[in-house]
Amino acid sequence: MCLALLFACCPAFAQKKKSKKGMPDVPKLVIGIVVDQMRYDYLYRYWDKYSNNGFKRLIGEGFNFRNNHYNYVPTYTAPGHASIYTGTTPSVHGIVGNDWYNRSIGRNVYCAEDTSVKTVGSTSKAGEMSPANLLATTITDELKLATNQRSKVIGLSLKDRGAILPAGHVANAAYWFDGSNGNMISSTYYMQELPAWVQAFNNRRLADQYLSQQWNTLLPIVQYTESTQDDQPFEGTFSGEAKPVFPHNIPAYRGKTFDLLRSIPAGNTYTKEFAIEAIKAENLGKGAVTDFLAISFSTPDYIGHQYGPDAIEVEDNYLRLDQEMADLLKFIDGYLGKENVLIFLTADHGGAHNPTYLQQLRIPAGTINNSVITDSLKKHLNQRFGKAEWVIKSTNQQVYLNHGVIESKKANLVEVQEECARFLQRFPGVYRTMTTDALLRTHWEKGMGMFMEKGYMSLRSGDVLVALQPGWYDNYGRAEVKGTSHGSSWSYDTHVPLLWYGWQIPAGESSVRTEIVDIAPSLATWLRIQEPNGTTGRSLAEHVQK
Structure with a gap:
């Protein structure tokens, strides 16, 4: 009788109960979204033109940390993805750049290179990749360890590093785009052959379809008042293109490969379609334990590098990406329901204004x-x-x-x-x-x-x-500097979005300063698992309360 009373009255001895409104103790599925080269101000610069169902929904129904920053240099793609998922900085996880000089072998090494594995899904060497160079565990690794490998973890991106580093060492799979054949591929680190659903996706030949269309603006071009006029001297062009102006005749510039898909908004569409297919085919979130899907949208980085953050092309890309986000959220509504899925959205770095453009405005650069x-x-x-x-x-x-x-x-x-x-x-x-x-x-x-x-x-x-x-x-030796770059410790490179949405996440916002390394320990708190082994960030759960 006394023991029963103790269990009933003392939370420390009571069994775990479901949270208010019958929500589960942990989400059924976590979806991590990284938008490559998304400056924080893009959330608001194009606000009036976003739909109500994409970025605005994530912000309006989710929690927005408005002062989220990177806390190291260099702010590049590979260190960014690694830091998001390990909860620590390059000083610990070891991904100090997209590549770096290796004194022992006397050459640069790529962050994900691994010649001990082979490509799966292509005859190219694009699949000779793995997370072997990542020296700390990821939150996805810790989820697999905590559930005795029962959780499914999948990473996907057009960039290999955008898929591999978030997926971690113990992932079920990581998939990335091979421009030589227009397919999503993997490596023998994960599997010996592509699953039937990936092969079926590749057989749809979406890359061919998207590259056969011109890229024109989503809205009448006169409405893009948040951007500079079309045809600026600091904007880059596609190979063979005379001027950086709409419409972009993609079929004429694509060449013999499929690589151009990375540099047009359809690359985001391709990524979203593959993500939805992965969720359905792998039944993510339908098992007894939490699953994790890590998505990285690489296309904004390619477009940003080519045109710079003030171009119509960048604005058009984000207006279209907003539609992709809306599609993904609508799919989640019908598949598992918002209350069962925890989503976060952030970026691996920002980007600088083009120095030529700044100089025109008499801003030092x-x-x-x-x-x-x-x-x-x-x-x-x-x-x-x-x-x-x-x-x-x-x-x-x-x-x-x-x-x-x-x-x-x-x-x-x-x-x-x-x-x-x-x-x-x-x-x-x-x-x-x-x-x-x-x-x-x-x-x-x-x-x-x-x-x-x-x-x-x-x-x-x-x-x-x-x-x-x-x-x-x-400027990498170029006479004319086109587009943009990144890598610094200044706010245009470090200040990136951090949005939480879905499972037990209230609507709200905070201006407290947060750091990119806080994402992984926050996930660990909500998933009730151990933080990644090199974590130096802190959990933000106390700031996100109903």
Whole structure:
């Protein structure tokens, strides 16, 4: 009698009950949505033209963290996806760039490359990929561990890294687009052959269908008042295209591959269609435990890089992406119901305004040529320390010194690092330089030092790190800078959306500062599982309450 009373009265001993209104203790399905290169302001810049069923629904019925940022550099695609799902920064998970220099093999390595596996679904090498370079667990890994592998986890994207890194090490599958054949493919890391449903999807030849159509504006072009006029000198063109103007004759520019699908809004449609097919074919959310689908929309990044954030093409892409979001949410309504699905939407980085455009408006901005600066640095080191191959690589705003040469010349590594830092600080556009010796000896809680420290990993990063002034980026040797780039610690690259929607998520918003590494521990709280093993973020659950 007393024991029964104890269980009834004390929450610590009581059995877990369903939450209010009969909602389940955990969602049946989690859908993570990453929009590649989505600046935070895109949520509101095009607000008046969005429908009520896409982004507006996510915001109106969900919870909006309005001050969400990245807390490291460089802000690139691979580190972004890895940080979202591991709950930590490159200093821990090891994905310090889309690629980085590997001293042991003497070349750059790609974030997802793995020559021990083979392509599934194509004869190309596009499937020689896996998460082997990711050094921490993901929230998707932890879900699989917590359910003794019963949860289904699938990642998908047009980009391999956008599918593989979120899916984690223990995923059932990751799928990405192969431009050589227009199909979604995978690797032997996950499977020996594509499931029948993927083969059936590929047989629909949607890429052929989408690439046979012109890209014209969704609305009359005069209504795109949030963007600059069509045909700007800072906008890029498709190969063979005379001017960057609507309509874009996609069939004429596609060439012999299907890669152009990545750079038109139909790439988002293709991704959404594959995501819905994955949910249905794999019965995601219909089992006894929570399943997880990680979706990354890559197309906004390709369009952003080509045109820049002020172009009509970018606005048109987001108006169309809004429709894709509406379609996905409508499907979820009928498939499982909003109350059974937890959705989050964020981005892997933002993007800068084109410096030529800013200069036209008399806003300070510019570009550097990394190759020219590196050549100047090499000549300077030859004069200072004697002729030798002192610099072995310069990439990701980092200089990799030749440690073998430094040792053979009996030079002091720290002294060479400091000389590089002093020399590089002289160039226009350089905001700050820092040696790895300084990074290892000091700790920063905020500011540029913090961004560099959290993005640095000794086994994979360089010897000297360089940060550029706001509005500046590398022009990669191009005479004319088109479109945009990203990678910095400035707000246009770090400030990205964070929306929560669905299962037990109330309508609301908060201006509290949050960081991208807070997403994974928040999911762990709601899923009642362990955080990823390298987590440095904090759960946001206390801010999201009914």
